[in-house]
Amino acid sequence: MLTPDPLLISVTIFVVAFFVGYELITKVPPTLHTPLMSGSNAISGIVLIGAVIVAGRGHSDLGIVLGTGAVALATVNVVGGFLVTDRMLRMFRSRESQQRRPKAGSPSDSPQDPGDKR
Amino acid sequence: MSDQGFLDLINGLYIVAAILFILGLKYLGSPRTARKGNRLSALGMLIAIVATLVSRDIIEYEWIAIGIAIGAVIGIVIARTVKMTAMPQMVAVLNGFGGAASALVAAAELIRSVDLGDVPLDVAIIALFSTVLGALTLTGSLIAFGKLQGIVTSRAVLLPLRNVVNALILIAIIGLSAWLVVEPNQPEIFLAVGLLSVLLGVLLVIPIGGADMPVVISLLNSYSGIAAAAAGVVLQNNILIIAGALVGASGLILTRIMTKAMNRSLANVIFGGFGATATVADAAGTPGERPYRSATAEDVAMILGYSQSVMFVPGYGLAVAQAQHAVKELAGLLQDRGISVKYAIHPVAGRMPGHMNVLLAEADVPYEQLLDLDQSNPEFVRTDVAVVIGANDVTNPAARTDPESPIYGMPILDVDKARAVIVLKRSMATGFSGIDNDLFYLDNTSMFFGDAKSSVSDLVTELRQLD
Structure with a gap:
């Protein structure tokens, strides 16, 4: 049986995913564009997986050095990106949830968040 | 498990992760569900990473652990300590x-x-x-x-x-x-x-x-x-x-x-x-040559206090002056008087897309009050007072009316259509584009000079005395 070129499969996946992303992100309202950017940035930290493969394959010393550097950089991207996005989104409150807790202290440090319980 | 079966399992987990990323982005479409969306994406990431770690490609874990530990510590520290103004x-x-x-x-x-x-x-x-x-x-x-x-x-x-x-x-x-x-x-x-x-x-x-x-x-x-x-x-x-x-x-x-x-x-x-x-400084005359009206804190408080609807138009100048919390306080006083308060936010109001919204959300402004360009423009005709704080070019009606203007065609907030316009500004200086703003010279516009934060605080004081 003939199998398609793996590059062609990769490109197909890329194109389809790009269009899915385009459709989804067009619907994100401007008010959430900053969290969208930091959140999607965290998703691009997916290259951590590639970094893990390169660092853990134990191929050569140079590979390990490059891989470990990539793991560290991508982890900053993933961990920092998701956490800071969550911190921002926690601040987006509706009028009702604000009335339930009229005096907001430091929003970013409160462990309990009213906006979460809806 | 056979090698093939194991590989299939890992690829299956990758598909789960992809679905979670897509759902996560979908839920980012509304402030109500956005936080859940971010968590779904994070879960997808966790699944993808664990799947990779257990896959048989990986034979050494030591360096991976070191890399992840270093990255995680840095990531946690910066995510917790970064100021919202520094988000870009x-x-x-x-x-x-x-x-x-x-x-x-x-x-x-x-x-x-x-x-x-x-x-x-x-x-x-x-x-x-x-x-x-x-x-x-x-x-x-x-x-x-x-x-x-x-x-x-x-x-x-x-x-x-x-x-x-x-x-x-x-x-x-x-x-x-x-x-x-x-x-x-x-x-x-x-x-x-x-x-x-x-x-x-x-x-x-x-x-x-x-x-x-x-x-x-x-x-x-x-x-x-x-x-x-x-x-x-x-x-x-x-x-x-x-x-x-x-x-x-x-x-x-x-x-x-x-x-x-x-x-x-x-x-x-x-x-x-x-x-x-400033390449186009002379395009619309030297700033401040035409007559304009300036108002005191007392005048402005009076106009605001006896209006029925107020639209704040924040620009980056507001963030620079750290006036978000003062504005929120002023808005609270107005709302206590039964006045409707909203915010009109231009896409380039901050230093990155949506930045101003985050800064106002941090100051506890509910997201229903944050209007984007398309939502706010029809509102201005029904607005009693538009208060422009630290914004300039994005309110210049020349973008709509003057084909000669370098900013002609730029989408702007139609602030000039409000019944009264108050512009909080340090001076008559031009904005980033270097051109004079026609808005400042309209009959229904009053200029209120000073630092954004102290000006707004003055308004709060004046408004408290108003009864």
Whole structure:
């Protein structure tokens, strides 16, 4: 049986995913564009997986050095990106949830968040 | 489990992760569900990472653990400590790190292929593409960070012949890369490609002025996604391709939204060097020559206190003056008097897309009150008082009425249609575009001079005395 070129499969996946992303992100309202950017940035930290493969394959010393550097950089991207996005989104409150807790202290440090319980 | 079965399991987990990323982005479509969306994406990431860690590709865990530990500590610290005003810098740095990671992964994979003595043509091309894009994303982002942070001058630095130099560097990168594809085992040429890419990243961003940073950050966001997808093609790892493509699309959309909001083309932002000097200073006369009306805190408090609806129009000047909390306090007093309060937010009000919304959300403004361009413009005709704080060009009616104006055609907030307009400003100086704002000279406009924060605080004091 003939199998398609793996590059062609990769490109197909890329194109389809790009269009899915385009459709989804067009619907994100401007008010959430900053969290969208930091959140999607965290998703691009997916290259951590590639970094893990390169660092853990134990191929050569140079590979390990490059891989470990990539793991560290991508982890900053993933961990920092998701956490800071969550911190921002926690601040987006509706009028009702604000009335339930009229005096907001430091929003970013409160462990309990009213906006979460809806 | 057989090797094949195990591989299928891991690929199945990758599909789950991809679905979670897509759902996560979908839930980001509303402030109500956005937090859940971010968590779904994070869960998808966790699943993808665990699946990779248990896969049989991995034989050494020591270095991975060290890398993750270092990265996690840095990530947690910066995510917790960064100020909301510094969010553009934070995103710029994260973009840069993501790009650098992609470049390193692609480089390592290319080096391994060379060592194994088998470098397929497509692998070589895409690995080089990912290395170049990732490396220039790193340095471009770092320069953007420096400009936003004030370490590097935020003015556009215009080197002579910069476009020619950049083009030559790009040609050199492509030429050397082509040579590498034919003869991959040339470490010094590979290094040269990497260094040239790093240099190109610096040179591409340095001529771009601070006010154009929203476009640059969005574009670099897109690059970091595409670099990750390219690394995924090299490793034949589908989840990398999917996630990278999603991010690439996201960055591209935001780039388009920003350039549209600025009435500029992407090429103009990148090559134009706009913002180096006030190029069009005389387009509409010297500022302040025409008669205008100025008002005191007492006048303004009176106008606000006896109105029925108020629309705040915040610009970056408000964030610079850290006046968000004072504005929220003023809004609270107005609402206590039964006055309807809303905020009209132009896409370029902050230093990155949606930045102003985050700053106002931090000051506890409920998101229902935050209107975007399309929502707020029909509202102005029904608004008693529009209060412009630290915004300028985005309120200039010349963009709508004067075909001669350099900003003609730029989408603006129709502030002039409100019954009364109050402009809080330090002086009559021009905005970023260097042109005078017709809004300031309208009959229904009053200028209220001073620092945004202390002006708003004065209004709060005056309003408290009003009864």
